[in-house]
Amino acid sequence: MSREEVRLLRWPAQQELRDRYRTIGVPRILVVEARAEAPVCEDVCEDWVRAPIAAHDLQARVNALSRRYRMNRLPCLDESGVLHFSSRSVTVSPTQTELLELLVPNFREVVPREALRYRLGQVNGSRTRNALDLHMMRTRERIQPLGLSIRTVWGRGYVLESQADLV
Secondary structure, rough: OOOOOOEEEEEOHHHHHHHHHHHHHEEEEEEOOOOOOOOOOOOOOOOEEEEEHHHHHHHHHHHHHHHHHHHOOOOOEEOOOOEOOOOOOEEEHHHHHHHHHHHHHOOOOOOHHHHHHHHOOOOOOOOOOOHHHHHHHHHHHHHHHHOOOEEEOOOOOOEEHHHHHHH
């Protein structure tokens, strides 16, 4: 089963399966049975519809949930210097790994330029503005095939984000 496949579950009959899918991050649509109270869906990987539902309406909900799921995934940098995102991966250099170790846990948040310069200085001894700019340019090029980008927030720092966020 692909984590991106939206699963249809009967509600409340399949509540245990809902809980299991929630734990592992599987996107799901709860089909609420007649007379059952509608569930509260606080997870971005979940939506609900009341049966019966027209096929085109259900497909629209599946498409919307799939998009929301894709937009809310997080990148993962493993210990061997491989960046994973959107079922794809790239190997990054040791210097890029050091920079991404600050950017990945702060996905979609500004990482201060000074924090990145300090980390860069620890790795290769160079803390100049130009050195950081050069490594950020190379990192941008390297992660672009994953659907990720690094946006400059002038005067503050950088943001790692999904290219889907920019659409």
